[in-house]
Each structure stands twice: as C-alpha cells, then as structure tokens.
Amino acid sequence: MQTDVISAELRNRFEHARRVLVLTGAGISAESGVPTFRGGGNSAVWKGMPFDVISSARMVERDLPAVWEWFDYRRSLLQSLHPNPAHYELARWADLFSEFTLVTQNVDGLHQAAGSRDVIELHGSVWRARCVSCRTSYEIVPDKQRLDDCHGCGAWLRPDVVLFGEMLPPGAFEVAAQRAAKCQLCFVVGTSALVYPAASLPEIAKAAGAYVCEVNPERTPLSTICDEVLTGKAGEVLPLTGKS
Numbered sequence: 001m002q003t004d005v006i007s008a009e010l011r012n013r014f015e016h017a018r019r020v021l022v023l024t025g026a027g028i029s030a031e032s033g034v035p036t037f038r039g040g041g042n043s044a045v046w047k048g049m050p051f052d053v054i055s056s057a058r059m060v061e062r063d064l065p066a067v068w069e070w071f072d073y074r075r076s077l078l079q080s081l082h083p084n085p086a087h088y089e090l091a092r093w094a095d096l097f098s099e100f101t102l103v104t105q106n107v108d109g110l111h112q113a114a115g116s117r118d119v120i121e122l123h124g125s126v127w128r129a130r131c132v133s134c135r136t137s138y139e140i141v142p143d144k145q146r147l148d149d150c151h152g153c154g155a156w157l158r159p160d161v162v163l164f165g166e167m168l169p170p171g172a173f174e175v176a177a178q179r180a181a182k183c184q185l186c187f188v189v190g191t192s193a194l195v196y197p198a199a200s201l202p203e204i205a206k207a208a209g210a211y212v213c214e215v216n217p218e219r220t221p222l223s224t225i226c227d228e229v230l231t232g233k234a235g236e237v238l239p240l241t242g243k244s
C-alpha cells in the first residue's frame with residue numbers, strides 16, 4: 001500500500017480537524033484473525049446455523065445454552081488473538097484531537113486491549129454476561145468459569161451482546177449520534193454497513209457537513225455517500241494518515 005492513497009485533501013482535514021468520529025466493524029479485527037460476519041461473498045455459519053439465526057433474540061428464548069456455546073467458542077478463539085496495527089492506530093488518535101469518539105459494533109474487546117478508552121460499544125461485549133431479569137452485568141474473566149445465574153435475583157445470565165431484533169444499550173446510540181452530528185471528520189472502518197442503527201451514524205455525520213471517509217477492501221452501501229473511499233485493509237491504510 002502506497003502512502004499516496006491518502007489524498008492531500010484528507011491529510012489536510014486530518015491535520016486540522018478538532019472533532020473526529022470513527023465507526024468500526026468486524027473488518028478492523030479481521031487482520032487479528034477474528035472472522036467477520038459477512039464480506040468476500042460469505043456469511044458466518046455456526047453448526048449449520050447462519051449467524052443471524054444463532055445471534056438472534058429468538059434463539060435466546062428458544063435455546064440459551066446453544067447461544068452460550070456459540071459465544072463461549074468465540075471467546076475461546078479471542079483468547080489467543082491480539083490487536084493489530086489498526087486498533088493501535090485508533091488508540092493513538094484519541095490524543096490527537098480535542099474530541100475523539102470511537103464507536104464500535106464489535107464485541108471482541110480488541111479496541112480496549114489496544115489501549116482505547118471510552119469506547120462506545122453499540123452491540124455489547126462477549127466479555128460480559130447480563131441477567132435476563134434485572135440486567136445486572138458481570139465481567140467474564142479469561143480462563144475462569146463464567147456464572148450461569150444472577151447472584152442478585154437468581155435468574156439466568158445471557159451474553160451481554162445486542163442480537164438481531166434487540167434494542168441497543170440504553171443511551172449508547174444517542175451519545176454516538178450526538179457526536180456524529182458534531183464531528184468534522186468521520187471514518188467508517190471495516191463494516192459492511194448493513195446493520196442499523198449503527199450504519200446511520202456516517203449518514204448523520206454526512207448530513208451535518210462532516211467529511212466522511214471509508215476504509216474497506218470492498219465497497220458498501222455507504223460508499224456512495226463517502227467523500228473518500230480508501231480501498232484496502234484497515235491495518236495497512238489507517239497508519240498512513242500520518243499525523244503525529
């Protein structure tokens with residue numbers, strides 16, 4: 001990847017922007033070895049079930065143990081994986097702008113592992129469990145047995161992730177949308193931009209006058225509204241922006 005993929009216009013905006021928002025998706029973790037859901041013409045499948053079946057509110061009601069098995073498997077994969085240069089670059093960006101907002105759809109915790117703070121997790125985290133009744137949240141610690149039941153009320157625990165047909169965590173999207181409406185520069189990194197309301201954030205930013213830039217090896221439905229599309233892998237493209 002050549003450094004000239006970053007236009008002079010983008011370099012200039014990156015140099016002078018004060019409020020920057022980045023929305024990330026599964027593609028930013030692909031170079032760490034985390035499988036994406038879609039992309040490359042394929043869709044993730046678990047034991048013959050498409051991911052939008054196993055990762056659905058309906059499946060939590062019908063077969064919570066199967067849902068746990070799917071997320072236990074994903075956590076076991078993550079234990080041996082590490083952040084990649086894209087995660088580290090975004091962690092660095094927090095110190096470059098007066099207001100930097102990192103919004104992720106990812107549930108893998110790799111932004112935090114790279115040092116990012118105050119990450120807005122729109123779709124929750126595989127590293128937490130949540131009570132189906134009182135919503136108490138429990139951290140899941142690597143190599144330690146996770147709890148099955150809530151200490152407080154005794155109800156079942158479920159993965160603290162946002163499945164299809166479920167509401168996002170209270171306030172998370174609202175804060176992200178406010179920041180999107182105020183940002184001057186918006187990056188959309190490694191997302192197929194098919195899942196809403198997350199995919200509306202760059203649309204909000206664009207409508208409010210921000211310069212919107214996509215980083216993805218493939219085009220997405222958002223590509224047409226972006227001011228710039230950087231075709232490539234996040235771990236190769238993001239470190240080229242060049243502000244220090």
Ligand code: BJW
Binds near residue numbers: 030031106191192193
């Ligand atoms: C690289 C790369 C590299 C590869 N570098 N890039 C408006 C219209 C239509 C429908 C709706 C709507 N509003 C809401 C809906 C319903 C639904 C929805 O959006 N459906 C659409 C799919 C049609 N949304 C919801 O249900 C949401 N809830 C909601 O809206 O609540 C209100 C409500 C409730 C009830 C009824 C109605 C409304 C919740 C969505 C939750 C999504 N959950 C999941 C699963 C999380 C748990 C788990 O991990 O299993 O979140 S689905 C899955 O998709 C996961 C992801 O976060 C999400 C987005 O995927 P992402 O990140 O974009 O990944 P991929 O795999 O799709 O794409 C990877 C990309 O990376 C590709 O483009 C590659 O090219 C690229 N890539 N390598 C850079 N190296």
